[in-house]
Structure formats: C-alpha cells, structure tokens
Amino acid sequence: MSEVLRSSLVKLQALIGLIGLVALTPLLVLAAILSRLIAKLCCRPKPKSIEGEVAVVTGAGHGLGRAISLELAKKGCHIAAVDINFPGAEGTVKQIQENYKVRAKAYKANVTNHRELAELNTRVVGDLGPVTVLVNNAGVMIHRNILSPDPAEVQLMIDVNLTSHFWTKMVFLPPMKALRRGFIVTISSLAGVFPLPYSTSYTASKAGTMAHMRALRMELDLEKQRDIHVTTVLPTFLRTNDEVTQMSNTIGIDELYPLISGEEVARRVVDGMLRGEHEITLPGLAAVLYRLVFLLPADWQVRMILLLSGKRFKEFTNFRSPEECGESGR
Numbered sequence: 514m515s516e517v518l519r520s521s522l523v524k525l526q527a528l529i530g531l532i533g534l535v536a537l538t539p540l541l542v543l544a545a546i547l548s549r550l551i552a553k554l555c556c557r558p559k560p561k562s563i564e565g566e567v568a569v570v571t572g573a574g575h576g577l578g579r580a581i582s583l584e585l586a587k588k589g590c591h592i593a594a595v596d597i598n599f600p601g602a603e604g605t606v607k608q609i610q611e612n613y614k615v616r617a618k619a620y621k622a623n624v625t626n627h628r629e630l631a632e633l634n635t636r637v638v639g640d641l642g643p644v645t646v647l648v649n650n651a652g653v654m655i656h657r658n659i660l661s662p663d664p665a666e667v668q669l670m671i672d673v674n675l676t677s678h679f680w681t682k683m684v685f686l687p688p689m690k691a692l693r694r695g696f697i698v699t700i701s702s703l704a705g706v707f708p709l710p711y712s713t714s715y716t717a718s719k720a721g722t723m724a725h726m727r728a729l730r731m732e733l734d735l736e737k738q739r740d741i742h743v744t745t746v747l748p749t750f751l752r753t754n755d756e757v758t759q760m761s762n763t764i765g766i767d768e769l770y771p772l773i774s775g776e777e778v779a780r781r782v783v784d785g786m787l788r789g790e791h792e793i794t795l796p797g798l799a800a801v802l803y804r805l806v807f808l809l810p811a812d813w814q815v816r817m818i819l820l821l822s823g824k825r826f827k828e829f830t831n832f833r834s835p836e837e838c839g840e841s842g843r
C-alpha cells in the first residue's frame with residue numbers, strides 16, 4: 514500500500530473516531546453527572562482508615578503541610594514531618610504530640626535531592642515503619658522580579674514544585690506497590706488550570722504535577738494496583754503564606770473568591786484522600802468552571818480568562834514581594 518494511501522486511511526480512521534466521540538459525548542457527560550449525583554446522595558465511598566499507618570508529609574513545617582499533618586494525626590496516622598526548615602518541622606511535631614496519641618518525628622530533607630529522600634525513607638521506616646501515605650506538599654512561589662525573573666529562581670520553582678515529585682515517587686511508591694496499598698496526595702494549584710500570567714514557572718510546574726499524577730493513576734490501573742490511591746489537590750489562594758496574602762492584597766484576588774484557611778483545605782484533602790477521590794478543587798465550583806472553559810477553542814479560553822481577571826493580572830506587575838519591600842517574608 515502506498516504511503517499516501519496509508520496516511521489517508523489513518524486520517525479517515527481518526528475522523529470516524531472523532532465523529533463517534535462527538536456523538537457519544539453528551540451521553541457520556543450525562544452518565545458521568547448522574548453517577549456522581551447518585552454517589553453523592555446514597556453511595557459515597559466510605560473513608561478508609563489510616564489508623565496506625567505512617568505518612569510522610571513534605572513541607573510539613575508551615576502552612577498547609579502543617580495543617581495536613583495535624584489532620585492526618587487526628588485520624589490516628591503516625592507522621593514524618595519533613596521540611597528543609599527543621600525548626601518548622603519540629604514545631605509541627607510538637608503540636609501533634611500535644612494533641613494526638615500518635616508517633617511523630619521531624620526530619621530535615623530537601624525534596625529536590627533524590628539521595629536525601631532515599632536516606633529519609635530508610636530513617637522513617639526504621640523510626641516509624643513502612644510509609645503508606647505520601648503527601649507531596651512542599652512548594653515555592655517566588656516573585657522577586659515579576660517581569661524579569663532570575664533563572665535560578667525559575668529553576669528552583671520547577672525543581673521544588675515539579676521535579677521533586679518524581680524523586681518522592683521513585684523512593685516511596687515501590688514499597689507501596691509491594692504492600693499493594695497506599696495513598697499519594699499531590700498539592701497542585703488552580704493555577705495549573707487557570708494560568709497565572711507573570712507567574713509562568715509556577716503555573717507550568719502546577720500544571721505539570723497534575724499531568725504527572727494523571728499518568729501515574731493510569732499506570733497503577735494498568736498494573737492493577739487499585740488500592741494505591743492518587744489524589745491531586747487544586748486549591749485557590751490560601752491564607753497560609755505571607756507572600757500570597759500580600760499578593761492577594763495587591764491584585765485583589767480575594768474579590769474573586771475569599772482566601773481559604775489551611776485547616777479547611779486540610780480537612781477536605783484528608784477526607785477526599787480517604788475516599789479515593791482523584792482530583793479535589795477548592796472551591797468545588799472551580800472544577801465545573803475549568804471544564805467549561807476547556808470546551809472553548811484555545812484563543813477563546815485566553816479571552817475568557819482575561820475577561821474575568823485581566824485587570825488584576827496587569828496589577829500583578831506592580832507586586833513587590835515582602836523581601837523586596839525590605840520586610841521579613843517569614
């Protein structure tokens with residue numbers, strides 16, 4: 514068969530597939546909405562128990578990581594609080610020990626360093642037991658120079674927010690596969706689906722984590738590892754971080770939607786994780802909104818998002834980080 518004929522046949526096959534998919538889509542959407550409604554009303558999966566399990570929480574020394582560590586401890590899970598900021602991790606452990614009867618220990622590790630994470634696993638297994646809950650929470654958002662960011666800062670954002678998740682997966686997933694159970698929670702951001710202009714490295718890193726977890730979920734399904742649950746979390750801006758709060762004040766993000774507390778997110782995340790939810794958006798309505806926007810052609814998506822908040826993004830260029838203003842960030 515000639516190359517031209519073969520290529521025409523492949524194109525025809527793709528076109529038939531596309532027409533079939535377009536014809537089926539309304540039915541699929543209806544079936545998905547109905548099954549979601551039924552599950553919500555009467556047969557929501559029961560939360561699994563993690564009593565006596567061991568969780569590694571990265572970036573546990575502050576903000577959302579600390580709140581998630583406390584929430585997991587409340588459910589009876591032992592906690593390895595991991596942070597590059599060791600005193601922060603120790604502070605989290607102190608709060609856990611004051612409130613809950615679980616074992617907790619602070620560990621200093623840089624999530625961008627694969628070797629440190631491998632050593633961390635050995636230490637945690639020795640101290641607390643095998644890790645069956647991994648929370649990829651450590652993240653950075655740096656805006657020292659919005660219009661001309663330093664290449665080292667761009668690299669750091671990609672390394673902490675995206676690359677580190679490959680290292681944690683390589684270290685913590687194989688033992689979960691051997692045990693045939695576990696939970697992986699990845700803190701992405703709504704910025705991964707509603708891009709933030711002038712914060713492109715952050716946006717790209719968060720979109721990357723979401724795609725990474727989607728591919729991982731498929732791998733686990735192909736390997737019939739259905740008791741390893743992967744949950745991606747896409748929160749709006751939170752009240753956990755001074756720089757975000759200051760940024761929100763500058764560009765008025767909270768006029769679009771109020772900033773959410775770390776504790777509120779932690780409760781929703783741990784509940785969703787235990788029920789095996791794949792993606793959690795906060796607020797929940799954003800899940801509908803981003804799917805509707807994705808139905809539009811690419812140029813309309815840009816117009817639509819700019820229409821909603823273009824003025825704010827422009828004001829972003831006037832943002833000065835706490836560090837730049839000479840205040841202590843934290």
Ligand SMILES: NC(=O)c1ccc[n+]([C@@H]2O[C@H](COP(=O)([O-])OP(=O)(O)OC[C@H]3O[C@@H](n4cnc5c(N)ncnc54)[C@H](O)[C@@H]3O)[C@@H](O)[C@H]2O)c1
Pocket residue numbers: 571572573574575576577578595596597598601622623624625650651652653654673700701702703747748749750751752753754757
């Ligand atoms: N704050 C927000 O508005 C917001 C919104 C959406 C998503 N998120 C995401 O939620 C997560 C937590 O955010 P937060 O507001 O609690 O941040 P935070 O700055 O309060 O805490 C992050 C923690 O990560 C630690 N960390 C940073 N780099 C590290 C490294 N290389 N190795 C180990 N630990 C490291 C920090 O020391 C800190 O304790 C991040 O992934 C962030 O991107 C935050």
